[in-house]
Amino acid sequence: MAWTKEEMCKIAAQEEFRDGYYVNLGIGMPTEVANYIPSGVSVTLQSENGLLGMGPFPYEGEADPDLINAGKQTITILNGGSFFDSSFSFAIIRGGHIDLSILGALQVSGEGDLANWTIPGKLVKGMGGAMDLVAGVKRVVVLMDHCAKDGTHKIVNKCEFPLTGKAVVDRIITDLCVFDIDKKSSGPSLKLVKLANGVSVDEIKQKTGPSFKVMI
Amino acid sequence: MTKIYNDASSALSDVVKDGMTIMAGGFGLCGIPENLILALRETGVKNLTVISNNCGIDDFGLGILLKTRQIKKMISSYVGENKIFENQYLSGELQLELTPQGTLAERIRAGGAGIPAFFTKTGVGTVVAEGKEHREFNGETYIMEQALLADISIVKAWKADKAGNLIYRKTARNFNPMMAMASKMTIVEVEELVEIGTLDPDQIHTPGIFVKRLLVGKNFEKRIERLTTRKK
Numbered sequence: 001m002a003w004t005k006e007e008m009c010k011i012a013a014q015e016e017f018r019d020g021y022y023v024n025l026g027i028g029m030p031t032e033v034a035n036y037i038p039s040g041v042s043v044t045l046q047s048e049n050g051l052l053g054m055g056p057f058p059y060e061g062e063a064d065p066d067l068i069n070a071g072k073q074t075i076t077i078l079n080g081g082s083f084f085d086s087s088f089s090f091a092i093i094r095g096g097h098i099d100l101s102i103l104g105a106l107q108v109s110g111e112g113d114l115a116n117w118t119i120p121g122k123l124v125k126g127m128g129g130a131m132d133l134v135a136g137v138k139r140v141v142v143l144m145d146h147c148a149k150d151g152t153h154k155i156v157n158k159c160e161f162p163l164t165g166k167a168v169v170d171r172i173i174t175d176l177c178v179f180d181i182d183k184k185s186s187g188p189s190l191k192l193v194k195l196a197n198g199v200s201v202d203e204i205k206q207k208t209g210p211s212f213k214v215m216i
Numbered sequence: 217m218t219k220i221y222n223d224a225s226s227a228l229s230d231v232v233k234d235g236m237t238i239m240a241g242g243f244g245l246c247g248i249p250e251n252l253i254l255a256l257r258e259t260g261v262k263n264l265t266v267i268s269n270n271c272g273i274d275d276f277g278l279g280i281l282l283k284t285r286q287i288k289k290m291i292s293s294y295v296g297e298n299k300i301f302e303n304q305y306l307s308g309e310l311q312l313e314l315t316p317q318g319t320l321a322e323r324i325r326a327g328g329a330g331i332p333a334f335f336t337k338t339g340v341g342t343v344v345a346e347g348k349e350h351r352e353f354n355g356e357t358y359i360m361e362q363a364l365l366a367d368i369s370i371v372k373a374w375k376a377d378k379a380g381n382l383i384y385r386k387t388a389r390n391f392n393p394m395m396a397m398a399s400k401m402t403i404v405e406v407e408e409l410v411e412i413g414t415l416d417p418d419q420i421h422t423p424g425i426f427v428k429r430l431l432v433g434k435n436f437e438k439r440i441e442r443l444t445t446r447k448k
Contacts, residue, residue: 048317049243050387060445065246065438066374066388072244073444083386085393085421086243086269087325090318094338113341123306124314125296131344132318135337166341 002146002175003196009033011194012143012173016100017043024048024093024133026103027071030143033102044080046098048129050089053081070129090129094136101137103130105144105169107159110190110210112169112181114142115161127164134165146174147207155179155190156209177204179212191215219380219430220409224255227403227429231368232261235288239324239366239395240268240278244297244441247388248277251405251433252370257284265289267324267364269317269391273297276439285309291364293317297441316344319361321394326363328397328426333362369399372433373422376406377413380427381420389421396426405433 003011009029013036017023021043025031037043045054047069054069055076063074077083084092092098107115114134117127134140148154155172172179178194185191190212192204201214221227238256242248253272257280264287271290272279281287282300289311295301304310315323316338326334335358339345349360371392374385382404384392396402409432 047387049246049390057444057446059448063440063443063445064386065440066386068244068246068387068441072246072441074440074442075444077386083389085321085384086317086390087321087394090321094318094322094336123296123302124312126292126294126314127316127344128294129317131316131342132338135340136318163342 001196001198005029005032008143008173008175010036011178012036012102012141014038015178016102016141017041018099021099022046022052022097024098024101024137026101026130028104030102030104031071033143046089046092047075048086048089048093048133050086051077051081051083053078055081090132093129093132096136096138098137100139100141101133102141102143103133105142105154106161107154107156108142108169108172109156109159110181110188110212112167112183112189113159114140114164114169115159116164118162120161130164134168139170140168141171141173142169143173146176153207153209176207188212218378219424219427220378221429221431223434224251224405224431225258227431228252228255229259231401232256232259234261235263236261236367237265237267237365239364239369239398240266241369241371241390241392241395242277243269243387243390245272245277245439247372247384247390247392248272249370249372249405249433250277250436251431252403253278253280256370257281257286260286262286263288265291267291267366269293269320271295271298271301273441274300276437282310289313291315291320293320314344319344321391323361323364324391324394324398327365328394331363333360335360364398366395366399367401369395369402371396371402371404373404373406375408375410375415376404376427376430377410377415377424379412380404380424380430381415382406382422382424382427383415383419384421393422396422401428402426403429403431405431407433407436
């Protein structure tokens with residue numbers, strides 16, 4: 001059985017969040033990981049438009065147009081949070097002060113190349129802060145479905161879509177398994193470290209472009 | 217010499233010209249200079265290069281200057297919320313320079329700080345790096361990015377005193393402080409103007425030295441792009 005979105009988010013939260021971490025979560029499913037912070041673990045969420053200490057959505061009737069996240073959603077700020085301008089925010093990111101970023105992806109290569117900002121032939125909307133995040137954050141985790149809706153591979157030998165960053169991804173969490181990417185490895189850099197119940201290594205082989213080591 | 221103007225039109229009308237480069241503060245619709253954008257439309261000025269993280273939506277923010285075809289080129293990091301943008305871009309009417317958000321913010325900061333260019337890891341190995349100087353520092357590859365300056369910056373702050381010292385509010389700060397620095401004609405609209413001596417000097421975000429003209433905005437709409445709430 002493939003993991004549900006909730007289970008994927010739970011795995012990401014349990015495996016990746018460490019007490020005291022400063023974390024940036026991408027738009028979409030990665031944002032949901034914040035709902036599963038393990039008890040006893042305190043993480044501070046950054047939003048790249050300019051705050052640390054992002055809290056939950058405001059109560060109905062209490063939304064403040066001056067307080068939004070990078071996805072342009074109305075949000076709140078927790079006690080202990082802070083506001084700053086966008087150049088300062090990206091100094092935090094580029095300067096390597098954020099411990100972890102969890103992002104979505106269109107394609108990831110076995111070497112950790114990431115494509116997540118545009119599909120050729122479709123309208124170019126822009127990369128926003130994604131290129132800065134993958135270049136600067138200490139650890140980059142991709143959270144995505146293992147294959148595209150039409151069944152094509154998303155974990156590929158070489159990304160066809162324009163890159164967001166080269167050799168930037170440390171781990172991929174999909175609905176079927178978890179891969180670590182060991183960028184210093186001489187053999188295959190992709191390592192299978194966790195499988196969903198009832199999913200076989202053969203199924204992963206069929207649905208994954210590059211070869212990988214099984215280390216479960 | 218007073219920096220105070222009665223309204224956005226009088227603050228803009230004698231300084232705008234066709235073909236100018238204008239920076240506009242804001243992230244999405246948050247912290248945008250609503251009144252100055254409207255006034256810019258009324259001047260009818262054309263062929264503008266606009267530097268702003270986004271380009272508003274079809275009927276609000278910078279989007280209204282697309283409707284009147286006043287923008288020739290945008291320098292932005294994300295322009296995905298706008299149908300008119302899409303049409304004008306696909307027809308070749310509108311040029312677009314996409315810049316990663318952090319690189320955009322730093323290019324503007326550098327412009328205001330008198331730094332012509334800097335090196336960054338952001339975008340190495342991607343289309344953003346094409347045609348740019350690459351250089352190694354401590355075994356890592358970086359690309360050179362050049363500073364941005366504008367003829368006019370239009371900025372939104374929350375409070376100002378009559379000396380032009382500014383305080384922003386929450387995430388409405390975003391690109392406004394750097395843009396205030398990156399032009400010699402920075403025009404600021406605020407929600408509240410107070411007497412000199414009222415603001416605590418320790419709490420000032422942008423010192424008045426960067427502010428040439430100042431006005432109190434009218435009828436702020438402060439539109440919300442994505443209202444998200446939870447039940448009590």
